[in-house]
Amino acid sequence: MDDLDRRILNILRRDARTPYTEIAGRVGTSEGTVRNRVERMTTEGIIERFTVATRTGNVKAMIEVSVAVDVNTAEVCDRMAEWEEADFAWQVSGEEDIVLVVDATDTRAVNELITQARELEEVKSTKTRLILDERLG
Amino acid sequence: MDDLDRRILNILRRDARTPYTEIAGRVGTSEGTVRNRVERMTTEGIIERFTVATRTGNVKAMIEVSVAVDVNTAEVCDRMAEWEEADFAWQVSGEEDIVLVVDATDTRAVNELITQARELEEVKSTKTRLILDERLG
DNA sequence: TATGAAAGACTAACTAA
DNA sequence: TTAGTTAGTCTTTCATA
Numbered sequence: 001m002d003d004l005d006r007r008i009l010n011i012l013r014r015d016a017r018t019p020y021t022e023i024a025g026r027v028g029t030s031e032g033t034v035r036n037r038v039e040r041m042t043t044e045g046i047i048e049r050f051t052v053a054t055r056t057g058n059v060k061a062m063i064e065v066s067v068a069v070d071v072n073t074a075e076v077c078d079r080m081a082e083w084e085e086a087d088f089a090w091q092v093s094g095e096e097d098i099v100l101v102v103d104a105t106d107t108r109a110v111n112e113l114i115t116q117a118r119e120l121e122e123v124k125s126t127k128t129r130l131i132l133d134e135r136l137g
Numbered sequence: 138m139d140d141l142d143r144r145i146l147n148i149l150r151r152d153a154r155t156p157y158t159e160i161a162g163r164v165g166t167s168e169g170t171v172r173n174r175v176e177r178m179t180t181e182g183i184i185e186r187f188t189v190a191t192r193t194g195n196v197k198a199m200i201e202v203s204v205a206v207d208v209n210t211a212e213v214c215d216r217m218a219e220w221e222e223a224d225f226a227w228q229v230s231g232e233e234d235i236v237l238v239v240d241a242t243d244t245r246a247v248n249e250l251i252t253q254a255r256e257l258e259e260v261k262s263t264k265t266r267l268i269l270d271e272r273l274g
Numbered sequence: 275t276a277t278g279a280a281a282g283a284c285t286a287a288c289t290a291a
Numbered sequence: 292t293t294a295g296t297t298a299g300t301c302t303t304t305c306a307t308a
Contacts, residue, residue, distance in 0.1 A: 001193065009193065013191065053184070055182060062229065099266070128231075131236075137218050158281095169284095172284080
């Protein structure tokens, strides 16, 4: 990871469809170099995936979840990440154990997700924050 | 937003580089339809951007920030989103006002970001959670 | 790094609902 | 009038030297 990698990433983070030739022009190198580096960063896991940032519904929220002590948190996380409206699920340090970020059609749908979480026997409690606005880096 | 849109999005969220022809094959329509719909979803804001999910450093964290009551939270959010290591900044409901998600090279770099946040005169306090693991939806 | 071949995306004209 | 299809053209990527 050098400075050229970082500059390429910054362009891709803002628009992952930018052609290699354009990236090359902007960072002052050749198309082949950009391609090779993007390939390398992908295999090395620096680039986890090419994706789309979406706002499919009107309500985004983070559901902070506490689980019981004897629970396989990673496994619960995995299951939650699979839910239709889930953007991602994090295992985190701090008071709660999991943060689930969801993108739902309305508050009712968020409420259903909270219920769905609370119905899992591994889940002790939840705390929800609505995401009122998002600024991408 | 109908079911076809959702199926296209689900494919793009997992790999935004999937060719239109392949998406068309998998959802049972033509390449042109997929393209038109992706275009429409982009102009409508359902697709916010094509991007890359990265793990540039070893430490991801969420920094929960409280600001003073008379502060323009959106503006602070904007400024934080611009920071080099920032993935995104959310305005949220709940005890704190802003959640800043960062991707840093090490814990020292996270600490520097926390300091940077606390040094803003608008910021009253911060609370940090390390993101121990991430599962994408 | 340069170039040609292959793959993919885009334009525009057409059809159907 | 809007959504979908298709053929032809242009752009981007990729392999090779």
